[in-house]
């Protein structure tokens with residue numbers, strides 16, 4: 491039986507986590523608890539957030555009709571769901587091959603590069619690029635798509651090499667951030683700089699808007 495994904499959210503188009511117009515998939519569940527994590531809403535492994543792969547794939551195929559350069563998988567800790575992540579990556583590969591598409595697959599992980607190589611090689615073989623290592627709040631960075639300076643961008647395939655080589659050491663002056671508003675919440679897509687969320691909260695408060703239930707505080 492196909493494993494269910496413990497899932498947080500999906501969005502298209504994502505333009506702040508990898509090159510081009512992308513699908514963003516956020517898996518639910520992380521036990522790493524990096525100090526300073528801005529996505530604490532993704533930590534719990536909630537039974538009521540299970541999603542079947544065919545449902546997700548159908549949605550991906552629909553939005554891809556508008557143009558798709560890549561898929562970014564984040565979390566949470568995607569590799570904490572070994573079987574589900576493997577099934578997801580295999581399904582994305584099948585779709586890409588059969589449809590003759592050229593999107594790349596980038597994945598974030600808070601696990602170390604060494605551990606991923608040792609324990610997750612079959613999954614790495616299905617990725618085009620990877621950003622591993624836990625977020626370290628005391629190592630701020632301007633490196634594009636990275637939260638802290640200890641996080642390398644590692645191409646893992648020919649496509650990954652082609653697409654990501656220009657960005658390995660690329661730094662940005664200002665970080666881009668997408669804001670999405672739905673019926674229940676406002677959420678941001680991208681990598682905020684050190685203190686950005688607190689500044690946002692303070693500026694909202696100065697204008698009389700109190701932010702509640704924020705994901706950057708436990």
Ligand code: SF4
Pocket residue numbers: 520521522523524527528529530532565566567599600601624625
């Ligand atoms: S930064 Fe990523 S790996 Fe670290 S606690 Fe947050 S979700 Fe988990």
